Amino acid sequence: VRPLVGAVDIGATKTLVTVSPYPIESWPASRPMVRFATPRDPVACVERIGRALDLLAGREMGALVAVGCGTPGPLDRERGIVIHSPNQAWRDIPIGPWLSERVRVPVAIDDDARTGALGEAVLGAGAGADPVVYLTISSGIGSGLVLGGALVAGAHGLAGEVGHLVVDRRGPRCTCGNRGCIEAFASGGGLARRARRAWPRATTVDGRAAPHSAADVFRAARLGDPEARRLADEAAWALALGFASLAAVLDPEVIVVGGSVGLARRSFVRRAAALARHRVMRESAGALRVTRAALGGASVLAGAALLAGYLASEEGVA
């Protein structure tokens, strides 16, 4: 039988499951997949994942050697526990051990931002490059650093929080409690919060309802509203200074940008990259490459497959 790894992406709303030949050499654009609404009951969730893996492995006439799983954070990687997932109201759920018991192979878990970063860096837009920084800009900014093919964890597992690079001492409040983080300026949630502060609900801009989402801000900016322009401008600058600081500290071969805002707002990201090139040392300006995530919705799955692959090679499978 062919050795396979299982890959699972437990999302806030839906869960994706697939399998990949092991060792993993590439990530094809399409791949048989099972998807279902993430059950609130974690026992049911594990059972659905187990059935999906059985089905997919059977179809491939292969046998699982390990399973990787991107999950909501915060979590305890070592013990495979999701400490808290607000969407499912999960608390201290040992998803790794439960799933491992169900599928009878070792299971590795990591949070979805880091798992997606690993997938994009190694099998997606960062394939072949080193170091790679991945930013997923959606309601917040998730990220991960990949050096020599492995995620940088830091001394306490807290590395890779690129969204919390501070670019303005007096900037807007961030969800992390501080001020002037990139996330507070340039994430979907950050822009929406700034918009709600700038335009009380009652007002209108050019005859339309006042902006209350990042999309609204970008639209109003395009229509020429000066306040929206200022917010969009500051968002691009914050992202640019973040890119510049990453270039100074890490000299990444490529910075990969994904996430709903990152992918939908091409000109925004392109502008930030152009601004950043004027804010780095001359040698770095030519070297600073910012590109779009390539795996779309599959980056967490690809990273989960890699987690499984690393686990399998550590455990001496293959």
Next chain:
Amino acid sequence: VRPLVGAVDIGATKTLVTVSPYPIESWPASRPMVRFATPRDPVACVERIGRALDLLAGREMGALVAVGCGTPGPLDRERGIVIHSPNQAWRDIPIGPWLSERVRVPVAIDDDARTGALGEAVLGAGAGADPVVYLTISSGIGSGLVLGGALVAGAHGLAGEVGHLVVDRRGPRCTCGNRGCIEAFASGGGLARRARRAWPRATTVDGRAAPHSAADVFRAARLGDPEARRLADEAAWALALGFASLAAVLDPEVIVVGGSVGLARRSFVRRAAALARHRVMRESAGALRVTRAALGGASVLAGAALLAGYLASEEGVA
């Protein structure tokens, strides 16, 4: 005979040479050393280094297996060439190959900031910690990142420029051509440039000549001058935001601060560390450790010994 590595620190004004048992296990507080004024003639410099190494190795009744050398940058590490050293007016000097020919063992070179970072991180204040960020704050800010015992080079050898983290989009001009880098706010040279702009030469502050050095700014700030206070305050904040950004991206186990300004201005560095703890995520606040360099003037020598040790183990000596 005992295997030894040679360690050389070619400084702008003086050159230090020592030897260490190989493999290198620690860096004793004192060690036999030869020091001389760095000759402007690179051939003479290599000859003096060679003689010093012969003398020291003979005294230890050992034999060199490799030599490491911290040199002024910019340089071509691979080929062992100092591309430009303004103090000695050296241009394209193949110091590595020349020294290797003289001492008949392989020679590794790296720039002094990176070499000092490696020494402090592995054998000095960062010993046992991982990752380690080292900042040397003197006229500029040099730095290095050490991950898993090795310097992070980045994709183009440009990683570790912590002094060029951007903390204020509209901040003062930096020597690198950009604005708002930490170095522009918090280095000796940056503070001196800000002081000269704030106080035209003719003016006096409290009956004294106007500040024109970093030390003057700190003194005037202590005496209560509001403008000097503002500059010292902004310097501490810039350094703090740099620490906070490093914590967010790399989660270092320890940030080691050395250099003439870094070591002389204890309360300045301590204040920056305290401010930084309010500007990181809650989990990181307790984890953020900033400490003083421990090797004093020997950090480049210790790093050079490590460079030699890595080279020896790569080449299969020992």
